[in-house]
Amino acid sequence: AQKVTQAQTEISVVEKEDVTLDCVYETRDTTYYLFWYKQPPSGELVFLIRRNSFDEQNEISGRYSWNFQKSTSSFNFTITASQVVDSAVYFCALMVNYGGSQGNLIFGKGTKLSVKP
Amino acid sequence: KAGVTQTPRYLIKTRGQQVTLSCSPISGHRSVSWYQQTPGQGLQFLFEYFSETQRNKGNFPGRFSGRQFSNSRSEMNVSTLELGDSALYLCASSLDAGTAGNTIYFGEGSWLTVV
Numbered sequence: 001a002q003k004v005t006q007a008q009t010e011i012s013v014v015e016k017e018d019v020t021l022d023c024v025y026e027t028r029d030t031t032y033y034l035f036w037y038k039q040p041p042s043g044e045l046v047f048l049i050r051r052n053s054f055d056e057q058n059e060i061s062g063r064y065s066w067n068f069q070k071s072t073s074s075f076n077f078t079i080t081a082s083q084v085v086d087s088a089v090y091f092c093a094l095m096v097n098y099g100g101s102q103g104n105l106i107f108g109k110g111t112k113l114s115v116k117p
Numbered sequence: 118k119a120g121v122t123q124t125p126r127y128l129i130k131t132r133g134q135q136v137t138l139s140c141s142p143i144s145g146h147r148s149v150s151w152y153q154q155t156p157g158q159g160l161q162f163l164f165e166y167f168s169e170t171q172r173n174k175g176n177f178p179g180r181f182s183g184r185q186f187s188n189s190r191s192e193m194n195v196s197t198l199e200l201g202d203s204a205l206y207l208c209a210s211s212l213d214a215g216t217a218g219n220t221i222y223f224g225e226g227s228w229l230t231v232v
Contacts, residue, residue, distance in 0.1 A: 044223055046223075
Protein backbone atom coordinates (compact mmCIF):
# COMPACT_ATOMS: atom_id res chain seq x y z
CA ALA A 1 0.00 0.00 0.00
CA GLN A 2 1.06 3.57 -0.60
CA LYS A 3 1.22 6.15 2.14
CA VAL A 4 2.52 9.65 2.76
CA THR A 5 3.34 10.90 6.23
CA GLN A 6 3.80 14.54 7.16
CA ALA A 7 4.56 14.31 10.84
CA GLN A 8 4.51 18.07 11.44
CA THR A 9 0.92 19.21 11.80
CA GLU A 10 1.70 22.86 12.41
CA ILE A 11 4.86 24.95 12.33
CA SER A 12 5.20 28.56 13.38
CA VAL A 13 8.25 30.65 12.53
CA VAL A 14 9.23 34.26 12.51
CA GLU A 15 9.84 35.96 9.20
CA LYS A 16 13.32 35.39 7.72
CA GLU A 17 13.76 32.10 9.53
CA ASP A 18 14.47 28.98 7.48
CA VAL A 19 11.96 26.17 7.81
CA THR A 20 11.93 22.55 6.65
CA LEU A 21 8.76 20.58 6.05
CA ASP A 22 9.19 16.83 6.31
CA CYS A 23 7.65 14.20 4.06
CA VAL A 24 8.08 10.44 4.29
CA TYR A 25 6.47 8.13 1.77
CA GLU A 26 5.85 4.42 1.45
CA THR A 27 5.51 2.43 -1.75
CA ARG A 28 6.75 -0.85 -3.17
CA ASP A 29 6.72 0.48 -6.70
CA THR A 30 10.03 1.32 -8.29
CA THR A 31 8.49 3.99 -10.51
CA TYR A 32 6.66 6.73 -8.71
CA TYR A 33 6.33 10.50 -8.57
CA LEU A 34 6.44 12.91 -5.68
CA PHE A 35 4.79 16.31 -5.51
CA TRP A 36 4.50 19.28 -3.23
CA TYR A 37 1.49 21.58 -3.27
CA LYS A 38 0.71 24.77 -1.40
CA GLN A 39 -2.84 25.53 -0.27
CA PRO A 40 -3.61 29.11 0.74
CA PRO A 41 -6.90 29.92 2.53
CA SER A 42 -8.66 30.33 -0.83
CA GLY A 43 -8.53 26.55 -1.23
CA GLU A 44 -6.71 26.11 -4.51
CA LEU A 45 -3.84 23.64 -4.47
CA VAL A 46 -0.87 25.35 -6.07
CA PHE A 47 1.67 23.06 -7.70
CA LEU A 48 5.24 23.56 -6.48
CA ILE A 49 7.33 20.65 -7.69
CA ARG A 50 7.22 17.19 -9.29
CA ARG A 51 10.00 14.66 -8.98
CA ASN A 52 10.20 11.13 -10.37
CA SER A 53 11.76 8.22 -8.53
CA PHE A 54 14.76 8.04 -10.84
CA ASP A 55 15.83 11.62 -10.30
CA GLU A 56 17.39 12.12 -6.89
CA GLN A 57 18.93 15.45 -7.66
CA ASN A 58 18.02 18.14 -5.21
CA GLU A 59 16.31 21.16 -6.64
CA ILE A 60 16.37 24.82 -5.79
CA SER A 61 13.87 27.39 -7.00
CA GLY A 62 14.44 30.79 -5.49
CA ARG A 63 13.86 30.49 -1.76
CA TYR A 64 12.48 26.98 -2.13
CA SER A 65 14.56 23.81 -2.15
CA TRP A 66 13.76 20.13 -2.07
CA ASN A 67 15.81 17.21 -0.79
CA PHE A 68 14.87 13.79 -2.18
CA GLN A 69 16.48 10.77 -0.51
CA LYS A 70 15.34 7.34 -1.66
CA SER A 71 17.40 5.65 1.05
CA THR A 72 15.16 7.15 3.72
CA SER A 73 12.03 7.51 1.54
CA SER A 74 11.92 11.20 2.22
CA PHE A 75 11.19 14.26 0.13
CA ASN A 76 11.69 17.28 2.36
CA PHE A 77 10.93 20.88 1.48
CA THR A 78 12.89 23.85 2.80
CA ILE A 79 11.92 27.50 2.63
CA THR A 80 14.83 29.84 3.14
CA ALA A 81 14.27 33.29 4.64
CA SER A 82 10.55 32.69 5.10
CA GLN A 83 8.04 35.43 4.40
CA VAL A 84 4.51 36.08 5.62
CA VAL A 85 3.20 35.16 2.16
CA ASP A 86 4.55 31.65 2.68
CA SER A 87 1.86 31.06 5.30
CA ALA A 88 -0.29 28.21 4.00
CA VAL A 89 -0.88 24.49 4.29
CA TYR A 90 1.67 22.45 2.40
CA PHE A 91 0.92 19.00 1.09
CA CYS A 92 3.28 16.28 -0.02
CA ALA A 93 1.81 13.72 -2.41
CA LEU A 94 2.76 10.43 -4.04
CA MET A 95 1.68 9.08 -7.39
CA VAL A 96 2.43 5.56 -8.56
CA ASN A 97 2.53 4.36 -12.12
CA TYR A 98 -0.63 2.56 -13.17
CA GLY A 99 0.64 0.88 -16.30
CA GLY A 100 1.05 4.12 -18.15
CA SER A 101 -2.18 5.81 -17.16
CA GLN A 102 -2.24 9.00 -15.18
CA GLY A 103 -2.55 7.60 -11.68
CA ASN A 104 -3.96 9.47 -8.72
CA LEU A 105 -2.34 11.47 -5.94
CA ILE A 106 -2.03 10.10 -2.43
CA PHE A 107 -1.70 13.01 -0.07
CA GLY A 108 -0.19 13.46 3.34
CA LYS A 109 -2.26 15.22 6.00
CA GLY A 110 -0.48 18.49 5.34
CA THR A 111 1.64 20.87 7.40
CA LYS A 112 0.22 24.25 8.32
CA LEU A 113 2.96 26.86 8.20
CA SER A 114 2.47 30.20 9.91
CA VAL A 115 5.07 32.87 9.31
CA LYS A 116 4.81 35.76 11.72
CA PRO A 117 6.15 39.23 10.94
CA LYS B 118 -3.59 30.40 -20.11
CA ALA B 119 -6.70 29.84 -18.01
CA GLY B 120 -6.44 27.45 -15.12
CA VAL B 121 -8.87 24.83 -13.93
CA THR B 122 -12.27 26.45 -13.40
CA GLN B 123 -14.86 25.13 -11.00
CA THR B 124 -18.43 26.20 -10.44
CA PRO B 125 -20.12 26.96 -8.17
CA ARG B 126 -17.56 28.10 -5.64
CA TYR B 127 -19.87 27.91 -2.65
CA LEU B 128 -23.15 26.14 -2.10
CA ILE B 129 -25.40 25.03 0.72
CA LYS B 130 -27.65 21.99 0.36
CA THR B 131 -30.03 20.12 2.60
CA ARG B 132 -29.64 16.50 3.61
CA GLY B 133 -31.21 14.19 1.07
CA GLN B 134 -30.79 16.58 -1.83
CA GLN B 135 -28.39 16.07 -4.68
CA VAL B 136 -25.72 18.36 -6.05
CA THR B 137 -23.85 18.73 -9.31
CA LEU B 138 -20.45 20.38 -9.51
CA SER B 139 -18.82 21.49 -12.72
CA CYS B 140 -15.22 21.64 -13.84
CA SER B 141 -13.50 23.02 -16.92
CA PRO B 142 -9.92 21.75 -17.29
CA ILE B 143 -6.95 23.63 -18.61
CA SER B 144 -7.17 23.88 -22.36
CA GLY B 145 -5.62 20.81 -23.98
CA HIS B 146 -5.76 18.72 -20.83
CA ARG B 147 -7.60 15.45 -21.34
CA SER B 148 -7.52 13.91 -17.88
CA VAL B 149 -9.83 15.27 -15.20
CA SER B 150 -9.88 14.02 -11.64
CA TRP B 151 -11.84 14.91 -8.52
CA TYR B 152 -10.75 15.01 -4.90
CA GLN B 153 -12.63 15.54 -1.65
CA GLN B 154 -11.03 17.44 1.20
CA THR B 155 -12.39 17.28 4.74
CA PRO B 156 -10.76 18.20 8.06
CA GLY B 157 -10.99 14.62 9.27
CA GLN B 158 -10.02 12.59 6.22
CA GLY B 159 -7.83 15.08 4.42
CA LEU B 160 -7.52 14.94 0.66
CA GLN B 161 -8.98 11.84 -0.92
CA PHE B 162 -9.21 10.77 -4.54
CA LEU B 163 -12.74 10.34 -5.90
CA PHE B 164 -12.34 9.42 -9.58
CA GLU B 165 -10.55 10.23 -12.78
CA TYR B 166 -11.89 10.59 -16.31
CA PHE B 167 -10.16 10.43 -19.64
CA SER B 168 -11.81 10.54 -23.04
CA GLU B 169 -15.26 10.47 -21.44
CA THR B 170 -14.46 7.23 -19.59
CA GLN B 171 -13.92 6.71 -15.90
CA ARG B 172 -10.43 5.30 -15.73
CA ASN B 173 -9.77 5.18 -12.01
CA LYS B 174 -11.96 5.32 -8.93
CA GLY B 175 -11.35 5.90 -5.24
CA ASN B 176 -13.09 4.29 -2.31
CA PHE B 177 -16.35 6.24 -2.20
CA PRO B 178 -19.96 5.02 -2.21
CA GLY B 179 -22.01 4.91 -5.36
CA ARG B 180 -23.75 8.16 -4.39
CA PHE B 181 -20.70 9.86 -5.83
CA SER B 182 -20.61 9.80 -9.59
CA GLY B 183 -19.16 11.78 -12.40
CA ARG B 184 -18.90 12.14 -16.11
CA GLN B 185 -16.76 13.78 -18.72
CA PHE B 186 -17.90 15.41 -21.92
CA SER B 187 -16.28 15.37 -25.34
CA ASN B 188 -14.70 18.77 -24.68
CA SER B 189 -13.06 17.33 -21.52
CA ARG B 190 -15.29 19.32 -19.21
CA SER B 191 -16.46 17.26 -16.26
CA GLU B 192 -19.23 17.14 -13.73
CA MET B 193 -19.54 15.28 -10.50
CA ASN B 194 -22.79 14.47 -8.76
CA VAL B 195 -23.55 13.52 -5.21
CA SER B 196 -27.00 12.12 -4.55
CA THR B 197 -28.85 11.78 -1.24
CA LEU B 198 -26.54 14.17 0.50
CA GLU B 199 -25.37 13.44 4.03
CA LEU B 200 -23.92 15.82 6.58
CA GLY B 201 -20.55 14.11 6.16
CA ASP B 202 -20.45 15.13 2.51
CA SER B 203 -19.71 18.69 3.58
CA ALA B 204 -16.29 19.30 2.10
CA LEU B 205 -14.15 21.13 -0.38
CA TYR B 206 -14.38 19.36 -3.72
CA LEU B 207 -11.36 19.92 -5.89
CA CYS B 208 -11.16 19.29 -9.59
CA ALA B 209 -7.81 18.77 -11.26
CA SER B 210 -6.58 18.31 -14.78
CA SER B 211 -3.48 16.99 -16.45
CA LEU B 212 -2.15 16.74 -19.96
CA ASP B 213 -1.80 12.96 -20.00
CA ALA B 214 -0.05 12.67 -23.33
CA GLY B 215 0.26 8.91 -22.95
CA THR B 216 2.88 8.96 -20.22
CA ALA B 217 2.40 8.48 -16.51
CA GLY B 218 3.11 10.92 -13.76
CA ASN B 219 1.99 14.11 -15.44
CA THR B 220 1.67 17.12 -13.21
CA ILE B 221 -1.85 17.58 -11.89
CA TYR B 222 -3.17 21.13 -11.66
CA PHE B 223 -6.03 21.99 -9.34
CA GLY B 224 -8.88 24.44 -9.41
CA GLU B 225 -10.01 26.58 -6.48
CA GLY B 226 -12.61 24.05 -5.48
CA SER B 227 -16.30 24.04 -4.63
CA TRP B 228 -17.14 24.46 -0.99
CA LEU B 229 -20.19 22.32 -0.21
CA THR B 230 -22.05 22.61 3.06
CA VAL B 231 -24.82 20.13 3.84
CA VAL B 232 -27.28 21.19 6.52
